Amino acid sequence: MAIEIKVPTVGESINEVTLLKWTKKDGEYVERDEVIAELESEKATFEVNAEKAGVLKTGAKEGDTLQIGDLLATIDDTAEKPAAAAKTEEAPKAAEKPAEAKPQQPAAPTAAPAADVKATPVASAIIADKKVNPSDIAASGSNGKILKGDVLAALSNPGKKTFGGAELFSRNVRNEKMTNLRKTISRRLVEAKNTTAMLTTFNEVDMTAIMDIRKKYKDAFKEAHGVGLGFMSFFAKACAVALAEWPSVNAYIDGDQLVYHDYADISIAVSTPRGLTVPVIRNVESLSMADIEKKVIELAGKARDSKLTADELTGGTFTITNGGVFGSLMSTPIINIPQSAILGMHKIQERPMAINGQVVIRPMMYIALSYDHRIIDGRESVSFLVRVKELLESPEQLLAAKDPVKLLLEL
Structure with a gap:
């Protein structure tokens, strides 16, 4: 039997919300009361929980505007829990005794950028050696990571900083929907x-x-x-x-x-x-x-x-x-x-x-x-x-x- 998950009422004067993101994927098995999505109203952001355990079937896309009472998703509560998930729950919680730590040879000191800068080891070494300001580097790696090529590009174009990794002299224009x-x-x-x-x-x-x-x-x-x-x-x-x-x-x-x-x-x-x-x-x-x-x-x-x-x-x-x-x-x-x-x-x-x-x-x-x-x-x-x-x-x-x-x- 499919359980319908509808957009809940979040306030007297609020008629619509925006689906910010799915915290669970389509076709994924979810537990009861587990958070499956985040919605945003004109006043606040709130979570939607699974009413029962089962397989999730999403009914809207991230960024969609939904009316109160619209169908958000369905959950098939007759579906069996995947074997991998069941085994994980049955496994003993106690972790294996860690092996005795072996004495490590002291590593040679290496220069590195600030701890809050995300960069590959090679990029970090170049940044430290050339004393490049990480904020002047346009990161092109995943999750804002600075790559070797990003550092070399910054060194080859001193004093020239682009927007979000775009090419020099870019004329790019982006449109984004207002939340x-x-x-x-x-x-x-x-x-x-x-x-x-x-x-x-x-x-x-x-x-x-x-x-x-x-x-x-x-x-x-x-x-x-x-x-x-x-x-x-x-x-x-x-x-x-x-x-x-x-x-x-x-x-x-x-x-x-x-x-x-x-x-x-x-x-x-x-x-x-x-x-x-x-x-x-x-x-x-x-x-x-x-x-x-x-x-x-x-x-x-x-x-x-x-x-x-x-x-x-x-x-x-x-x-x-x-x-x-x-x-x-x-x-x-x-x-x-x-x-x-x-x-x-x-x-x-x-x-x-x-x-x-x-x-x-x-x-x-x-x-x-x-x-x-x-x-x-x-x-x-x-x-x-x-x-x-x-x-x-x-x-x-x-x-x-x-x-x-x-x-x-x-x-």
């Missing part, structure tokens, strides 16, 4: 530009205090919580405090209503090979620094592996994006609708600053707040950004949301 995710990103960005009165205000933060804290406590923090102490937890907590003080920045417009949120669900922009995603960290105001760092790692990992659920991508009230990881010094981020504001972090750069009449070098970061002027006035936007700056430059205020001295003096 559902890229279509959604395109639509939402244009909608944000066309439907909001977007404006950006800037400030700069002296990161000395945060960098000193990280330097002093990073090892103890890692040992205590099993996660590194990054910058995002400081920014997320600072934004949560400032959002409570300036609620309009944490609100959005719904028709003729203003919707305010008495909590901070902060979206974190994550760049993936398939495009930009913004998973949400819920109730940041109620989380510890370690909780935030763990959630950032979890969501970033899911984003890179295309494992985010629709629930993890919806419902944010404010967004933080970090262009600094790519070297951006300043930018004007676009609002993540229906939200009304987004904070842009940037590269930390040492600059001369005037402190108490003296010129000193400090690690400075420009920060930017893009906001919807329909709901947020200049006073609120500037005051919010100044408050974030104060909290980051005096992180002890994150505990009581107030200057300790003013708290002591009851001011």
Whole structure:
């Protein structure tokens, strides 16, 4: 009997998906609950599992656009498991005792390119001998491996770098179908530009205090919580405090209503090979620094592996994006609708600053707040950004949301 596998429902407003890839081949025997395919909707990527064990018969091609409920594949659950697979399961799990390792003669030292460079042994030797920058070599081998001919071609054409291994003076043009995710990103960005009165205000933060804290406590923090102490937890907590003080920045417009949120669900922009995603960290105001760092790692990992659920991508009230990881010094981020504001972090750069009449070098970061002027006035936007700056430059205020001295003096 053939079991039909249909495209599942993945969201109320989603009508179609794209078949990214088959993880099992046509005619291959699959086990129950084994992943057979990956589908992409306009919001996320998700897996399809085999409902029963049997032989898979694919019904669509990779790259096809499918409607919800369309037939994706069938599984013949009456087919017998191949003898090779059955024997593999019956084989004892204990591995044979490895033979005693024989002492090896120390190999002669050989020069080699960086460990993350994929190249054949001959190509590696030439790269090391001629001191060629691997990034200037157009790799033509499988999986981006650099071959001997690629290195020789780079040496014969110094300073001339082609696109993806194409010939010199190539005029090649490629057409690729936009993915559902890229279509959604395109639509939402244009909608944000066309439907909001977007404006950006800037400030700069002296990161000395945060960098000193990280330097002093990073090892103890890692040992205590099993996660590194990054910058995002400081920014997320600072934004949560400032959002409570300036609620309009944490609100959005719904028709003729203003919707305010008495909590901070902060979206974190994550760049993936398939495009930009913004998973949400819920109730940041109620989380510890370690909780935030763990959630950032979890969501970033899911984003890179295309494992985010629709629930993890919806419902944010404010967004933080970090262009600094790519070297951006300043930018004007676009609002993540229906939200009304987004904070842009940037590269930390040492600059001369005037402190108490003296010129000193400090690690400075420009920060930017893009906001919807329909709901947020200049006073609120500037005051919010100044408050974030104060909290980051005096992180002890994150505990009581107030200057300790003013708290002591009851001011």
